[in-house]
Amino acid sequence: MRRWAVLIIAGAWIALALLVAGARWFGQQTAQRTFPLPESDGCWQTMCMFDLDPDAILPALRQENGVLAGSVERVPGVVGMGETRFRFRYDAGRGEPLAVELVWDPLIYLFTPVDLTPDSPWPTVGDAVAELGAPERVMLLGDEISLHYAQHTLVTFSQHGAGPPHRLSPEDRIAGISVMRRDPAPPGGRVYLLPSSEWRGFTFYEFD
Amino acid sequence: MPRLSLTAQRPSWASLSHPVLRTILQREQQRHTRAARALAAIVGVGMALSVLYFGVDAYRRDMSLGISGQNESPVFSVLYLFLLLMQLFAQLAALLLASSLFASERQREAWELVKITSHGAEFAVWARWAAVMYRLRWLLAAVWMPRLFFTVTMLAGLTDYHGRQLDLAIAGGAPALSIPVAIGLLAALMAATLLQPLVAVALNASAGLAIVALAGSGRLYQLVRGAAMAAQMIGFCAALAAGWIVLNGDPWTPGYATMAMGERWASLLLMAAGGDQGLRLMNLQTAFRAWTDVEYGALIGVALLAVVVGELMLAQGLARWAAYRAGRPGRG
Numbered sequence: 432m433r434r435w436a437v438l439i440i441a442g443a444w445i446a447l448a449l450l451v452a453g454a455r456w457f458g459q460q461t462a463q464r465t466f467p468l469p470e471s472d473g474c475w476q477t478m479c480m481f482d483l484d485p486d487a488i489l490p491a492l493r494q495e496n497g498v499l500a501g502s503v504e505r506v507p508g509v510v511g512m513g514e515t516r517f518r519f520r521y522d523a524g525r526g527e528p529l530a531v532e533l534v535w536d537p538l539i540y541l542f543t544p545v546d547l548t549p550d551s552p553w554p555t556v557g558d559a560v561a562e563l564g565a566p567e568r569v570m571l572l573g574d575e576i577s578l579h580y581a582q583h584t585l586v587t588f589s590q591h592g593a594g595p596p597h598r599l600s601p602e603d604r605i606a607g608i609s610v611m612r613r614d615p616a617p618p619g620g621r622v623y624l625l626p627s628s629e630w631r632g633f634t635f636y637e638f639d
Numbered sequence: 640m641p642r643l644s645l646t647a648q649r650p651s652w653a654s655l656s657h658p659v660l661r662t663i664l665q666r667e668q669q670r671h672t673r674a675a676r677a678l679a680a681i682v683g684v685g686m687a688l689s690v691l692y693f694g695v696d697a698y699r700r701d702m703s704l705g706i707s708g709q710n711e712s713p714v715f716s717v718l719y720l721f722l723l724l725m726q727l728f729a730q731l732a733a734l735l736l737a738s739s740l741f742a743s744e745r746q747r748e749a750w751e752l753v754k755i756t757s758h759g760a761e762f763a764v765w766a767r768w769a770a771v772m773y774r775l776r777w778l779l780a781a782v783w784m785p786r787l788f789f790t791v792t793m794l795a796g797l798t799d800y801h802g803r804q805l806d807l808a809i810a811g812g813a814p815a816l817s818i819p820v821a822i823g824l825l826a827a828l829m830a831a832t833l834l835q836p837l838v839a840v841a842l843n844a845s846a847g848l849a850i851v852a853l854a855g856s857g858r859l860y861q862l863v864r865g866a867a868m869a870a871q872m873i874g875f876c877a878a879l880a881a882g883w884i885v886l887n888g889d890p891w892t893p894g895y896a897t898m899a900m901g902e903r904w905a906s907l908l909l910m911a912a913g914g915d916q917g918l919r920l921m922n923l924q925t926a927f928r929a930w931t932d933v934e935y936g937a938l939i940g941v942a943l944l945a946v947v948v949g950e951l952m953l954a955q956g957l958a959r960w961a962a963y964r965a966g967r968p969g970r971g
Binding site (some may be wrong): 433435436437439440443444445447448450451452454455456457458459460461462555557558560561562564565601630631632633634635 | 798802803806807809822823826829834927928931932947948952955
């Protein structure tokens, strides 16, 4: 009987390990498209924003894959801030095209979703971390928590719960994706002045 | 070359064609009239439907029974309490059935003849163990099928986040895990949670046999059996309560905040082994929360699988001991 039981347990374990590996592989093969995240070199799709001047952004956006050409428009920026703002609709091939706002500045650019719905192709924090990897630092900024990466990308989302401590969840929606032009981190690592924490996965965070 | 098929490995007394098992099952069938069996079935189904209705109603009112409701699917929220009660019922039924079957057999005059037959007492005990599992087969199927569904749901959940759901669960957690190790640990958790309720029922059946072998079939037997059932219920509630504090993950409550990491880990294992038989961990989000919120939480699956193996060995040891003791000369 002991051999019989050991056979069942070992067989179940091996079979399930194969199924888990298979499910992971299948998910990677059939991943649904979301709004593309900026690359670690600061470029978004084929547009390297910091190399462009504001007038070149509008035609460049119209050329981008997924951007509905007729939907791109320049909207009034914030007076005195030197920002240039654009709105466009992005079609990820599923659901309704997503309205996105791009705020551009010579030192930083920011994508934010407009009228986000549950089936929008806008990425969640889980999507972002799956693609970008573990962030360098998790920071509390006002009423938002942000994930800071070694290169340029900054992912922010509204915190929830009665914290502190605050729970991070892969299902959290990203409020904005910004890319900052900045120097590489010094050898000792970047210094964060605001309350922050090292990345410890999707769990509770306390900031100091 | 030895055969490696499961049928070939199955012991003879577990086969329905074995005369001892067949006799026990036939005798059991004759003990109750058809009307009594139908009445018991109606009452059982009625109670099950009531608990299910209670679960649906609570979910509609945004009250999850026994779980936090955070990140749980509607099916899981509705079925959790129902399955929990069914599992407890199956465990208690196994204990009661095994002990009453064996006690009534020992009171029969034929028992002395069975004892002097070669391996007679041993076969009698093992066949009663198999009879209990056979009698509870539909209840076990009802407990097990939803678990199979939850396992499939977990596998489907692994395809989320571009197939990197597992990568997210181990990102930044302690200990640092590679993907192949994480796959093995998650598979161990799934295997353990699938097998745990069946093994727990098997262990209870063995415990029922051992109680009769230890205490005979008189007043002491009634007392020990009652105590065993009470201990099981108390252990069940305590294990559930311990794990509930950890899994419902409310770090603002003093109970959670003052818990050491080792205590959280032990509470999780206690809940999975002695409480809900790992049912809460059959939700991928909950399982991964346990991995990230509790240090070394990823090892819960392997620990639970070790518990399953230990319980199996204990079940076999208890039944063997009961057979040995029942077969000794001079004991009723």
